[in-house]
Amino acid sequence: MISVQHLKKKFEKECVVDIDDVMIERGTIYGLLGSNGAGKTTLLKMLSGIIKPTTGTILFENEPIYENKKLKERLIFIPDQPFFFQHYSIRQLADFYREQYPSFDEARFNECEQIFKLDTKKKVHTFSKGMQRQVSFWLALSAMPDYLILDEPFDGLDAVVRKKIKNLIVRDVAERNMTVLISSHNLREVEDLCNYIGIIHRGKYVIHRDIDDLKTDVHKVQIAYKTTPKALFSNFNVLHHETRGSVHMFIIKGDLDAIDSYIKETAPILSDVLPLTLEEIFVYEMEGIGYAMDHVLV
Numbered sequence: 001m002i003s004v005q006h007l008k009k010k011f012e013k014e015c016v017v018d019i020d021d022v023m024i025e026r027g028t029i030y031g032l033l034g035s036n037g038a039g040k041t042t043l044l045k046m047l048s049g050i051i052k053p054t055t056g057t058i059l060f061e062n063e064p065i066y067e068n069k070k071l072k073e074r075l076i077f078i079p080d081q082p083f084f085f086q087h088y089s090i091r092q093l094a095d096f097y098r099e100q101y102p103s104f105d106e107a108r109f110n111e112c113e114q115i116f117k118l119d120t121k122k123k124v125h126t127f128s129k130g131m132q133r134q135v136s137f138w139l140a141l142s143a144m145p146d147y148l149i150l151d152e153p154f155d156g157l158d159a160v161v162r163k164k165i166k167n168l169i170v171r172d173v174a175e176r177n178m179t180v181l182i183s184s185h186n187l188r189e190v191e192d193l194c195n196y197i198g199i200i201h202r203g204k205y206v207i208h209r210d211i212d213d214l215k216t217d218v219h220k221v222q223i224a225y226k227t228t229p230k231a232l233f234s235n236f237n238v239l240h241h242e243t244r245g246s247v248h249m250f251i252i253k254g255d256l257d258a259i260d261s262y263i264k265e266t267a268p269i270l271s272d273v274l275p276l277t278l279e280e281i282f283v284y285e286m287e288g289i290g291y292a293m294d295h296v297l298v
């Protein structure tokens, strides 16, 4: 488990990360979302033990990550800009990873060779940006980390390679209980992969929730009456309401059975309760707590 408490990072006087209390269980695939400058990279670098928090604690299985060599042998961070030794070949880099990461797995390295099909003797700087990113994944996934931290990981990768990488990640989570943290601006890109979502805005958490909980908790109701009752859904947590002609559309947070029985009691001439896409849920949840989504996600 990863536990973050009272975490602050200041650059000069500006506080760019300010988090009270966040827990991430082993085996979670966690999507960290937020607009440019929200603090995602800074948070991921602190979680990877690369930069030191100004105050607060980050514990992995009750141990601090910063300057913890043993823990770092089980953690891989892929930054948004590849930083590895550009004048090394994949083969030379694999030698380096083998030394750094005791759980480096030859079978996985060979399996990835079939997936990425890159020349292991070529120097990394001779590859394109997307190919270099593939090399990062190839090495990271061969090291079989318990914690994989990815900053904007899919930028520059084509759809086929993305799919293959996502499959490998999901396999490692299912088989080895790997924990994955992925930052992105793009909800659609991570929603098929993640089971937990965090949104940060100006360094602070706005949402930290299980995706299944979110999906079962918010409903879209389309409803029409001969004579619309007064104070419709007034006892419910309505995140949004609009009217199109005689049809009302409500976004309601709460128990589906309670919503269904209320609808029956009010005898509408037509009604429909629909699921929301994850993007719609975020838009309405954020609206409910006073944030405009377009400032948070692009």
Ligand SMILES: Nc1ncnc2c1ncn2[C@@H]1O[C@H](COP(=O)(O)OP(=O)(O)OP(=O)(O)O)[C@@H](O)[C@H]1O
Pocket (backbone or CB within 6 Å): 011, 016, 034, 035, 036, 037, 038, 039, 040, 041, 042, 043, 185
């Ligand atoms: N080394 C640094 N020195 C000073 N300020 C920094 C430094 N690194 C980051 N910041 C500031 O911290 C804030 C958060 O930056 P960060 O890179 O963590 O955001 P981000 O959410 O990853 O953004 P993006 O999506 O654009 O990559 C920004 O205001 C940035 O200018």
